[in-house]
Amino acid sequence: xxxxxxxxxxxxxxxxxxxxxxxxxxxxxxxxxxxxxxxxxxxxxxxxxxxxxxxxxxxxxxxxxxxxxxxxxxxxxxxxxxxxxxxxxxxxxxxxxxxxxxxxxxxxxxxxxxxxxxxxxxxxxxxxxxxxxxxxx
Amino acid sequence: xxxxxxxxxxxxxxxxxxxxxxxxxxxxxxxxxxxxxxxxxxxxxxxxxxxxxxxxxxxxxxxxxxxxxxxxxxxxxxxxxxxxxxxxxxxxxxxxxxxxxxxxxxxxxxxxx
Numbered sequence: 001x002x003x004x005x006x007x008x009x010x011x012x013x014x015x016x017x018x019x020x021x022x023x024x025x026x027x028x029x030x031x032x033x034x035x036x037x038x039x040x041x042x043x044x045x046x047x048x049x050x051x052x053x054x055x056x057x058x059x060x061x062x063x064x065x066x067x068x069x070x071x072x073x074x075x076x077x078x079x080x081x082x083x084x085x086x087x088x089x090x091x092x093x094x095x096x097x098x099x100x101x102x103x104x105x106x107x108x109x110x111x112x113x114x115x116x117x118x119x120x121x122x123x124x125x126x127x128x129x130x131x132x133x134x135x136x137x
Numbered sequence: 138x139x140x141x142x143x144x145x146x147x148x149x150x151x152x153x154x155x156x157x158x159x160x161x162x163x164x165x166x167x168x169x170x171x172x173x174x175x176x177x178x179x180x181x182x183x184x185x186x187x188x189x190x191x192x193x194x195x196x197x198x199x200x201x202x203x204x205x206x207x208x209x210x211x212x213x214x215x216x217x218x219x220x221x222x223x224x225x226x227x228x229x230x231x232x233x234x235x236x237x238x239x240x241x242x243x244x245x246x247x248x249x250x
Contacts, residue, residue, distance in 0.1 A: 001250050004231035008181065008246065013239040019167055021247045059250040080166040082158040129158065131167060 001062035009071040012136040018072055020063060023048075023101060024079050024128035025056045031092065031106045032083070034122040040083070043115070044106035046125065052101045063132070072134035079131070083124040089115065092123040157248065160191020170195045176242035181231045182249030186212030189224055192245070199224040200241075202234060 008018055025048035032040040048056070066072050086092040096104050102125075108115065157163075164170055173192045180189040183201030185208050193199050193216075201224065203209055212226040229235055231249065 004181070004246070004250065007232055007234050008244045010238055011179065011234055011236045011240050012244050013242060016239075016241060017172060017243045019172075019243070019245045019247070020250055021163070021167075021245075022250060023248070062250060076168075078166070080158075082162070084156050129163075129166075133167060 001059055002065050005062055005066040005071065009136055014136060016136040018134040018136060019131065020134065021129055021131035022056065022059060024130035025053050027128050029102060029125050029127040032124045032126050033118050034124065040124055040126070043110045044108040046096065046106055047103045048101060049103050070137055073137055075133040075135050077130070077132040079128050081126055081128050083126045086123045088120045089118065089123050092125060095125070157187060160188050163188065163247065164191060173243055177240065178243040178245065179236070179241045180245045180247065181234070182246060183212060183226065184208045186215050186226060188245055188247045189226070190215055190219065190221060193221045193224045197223065201226040202229040204228065204230050
């Protein structure tokens with residue numbers, strides 16, 4: 001990954017902009033149910049898998065190395081959220097079963113009766129994306 | 138922020154761009170289209186061209202690079218469908234980009250590192 005950042009620096013003009021955006025594993029993603037009014041209500045938390053945590057830390061280390069080497073200067077860092085939508089809860093669970101980033105089990109904050117009752121409602125996974133803007137030195 | 142796609146998690150799990158934010162939303166979060174307006178932009182790890190094609194209406198020139206040939210084929214097809222003429226896609230890896238030194242104003246690594 002450091003090699004990729006070194007290459008990014010090579011092709012960037014001086015003071016050019018590097019944008020690094022990645023899923024933010026420092027916070028939970030959330031399982032949300034869409035209510036009849038269209039609003040989303042949080043119903044559980046979804047952790048990032050251990051392997052992906054490790055990969056994310058490696059990416060962080062690479063970026064830190066690039067900054068320490070004087071290749072880039074951080075301009076701004078923040079986070080935003082977006083929702084991946086599913087037509088029902090089994091569809092969301094199917095996605096989690098296939099997805100390597102997340103653990104497969106939701107930590108539910110609603111009881112099983114409600115989960116069953118809302119099984120066929122639209123659901124979403126609300127996840128965080130972290131990003132940082134860098135200036136090429 | 139909410140993606141505008143619906144039920145794509147079930148229908149198209151392999152098309153990663155449909156599981157990610159729309160490029161306009163993502164650009165707005167980073168600071169808006171001014172970041173790429175009239176700039177030479179490269180999207181490294183471009184996949185099926187989501188961000189590269191999102192930047193194309195504003196940038197002077199856009200390149201997308203990805204190691205997956207099928208993703209690049211899809212990106213090229215999308216560019217043709219949309220009539221985008223200032224964007225090119227190449228198969229390649231982030232560690233060895235086929236461009237001259239200091240060629241770009243903006244490098245995007247979106248879901249790449």
